[in-house]
Amino acid sequence: MRCPFCQNEDTQVKDSRPTDDKSAIRRRRFCVACGARFTTFERVQLRELTVLKKNGRRVPFDRNKLERSLDIALRKRPVEAERIERMINGIVRQLESMGESEIDSEVIGRLVMEGLDGLDQVAYVRYASVYRNFREASDFANFLGKMSEVSEE
Template identity: 40%
Template sequence: MRCPYCHADNDSVVDTRAAEDGYVIRRKRKCGKCDKRFITLERLQEGTIRVVKRDQTRQPLDREKIRRGIERACSKRPISSQQIEQLVQEIESEIYAIYLLEVATEQIGEIVMRHLAKTDDVAYIRFASVYREFGSVSDFINVIEPLKPKPN
């Protein structure tokens, strides 16, 4: 890595640590010429993971698509844009934590449903009804099952 101060390409890493729950690696470097320190961040390249669609075609993971699905489900619900952004962030991090190269649309759908179920019942049911394409009452019951209050 070239030094941002003197532009020499002669650095050494003095410290390495994980940030953002381990999805980012932060390295403290020292320039061997001018002795100044600087920091570099290493993160997964966007689009590293590909989504396998139902017809077996593949496309890069698109966080905007995840966001649009969540926004549709949360429309007219008391959920702020900040909460939606937070959800997208958590879902994206979870996908990157579990999958390395490919993830199926169904698996993304399950992760999104799990997060929505914790956030808002109505948004969760809306998302699930579009996503699971309810064909029967029992499909619906399976989806509302996780919403039942748990005994303490």
């Protein structure tokens, strides 16, 4: 494993243990050249997934991109990192278990919306504003109105 600090390829594993939800192996590593310590995760990947974008492009599924979009939606929200990681693992498992190698970006967005709805309402609205392409304040008002109607039922 290459050191992310000095790019040296000679690193050593100091400690390995499963993550809390047993979905990955967490490895603490040490760089022999610069002395830096860093963590890597090893996960099972059932199949290569391709995301079919709205414009017709096909791109490889990137778990890190999913993590970044959730980090943005959940920024400064009181949600534990462990709950976020469980949500991401659940979404990835659902995508892999669909049996398809190509997944519409709409499907991924819908799964993220479902997960955020149960996790944090503010993050849910933040994500929805990008996912549903809100352009004006009235788009937010309409969305929030529909949310309150559903919660009253």
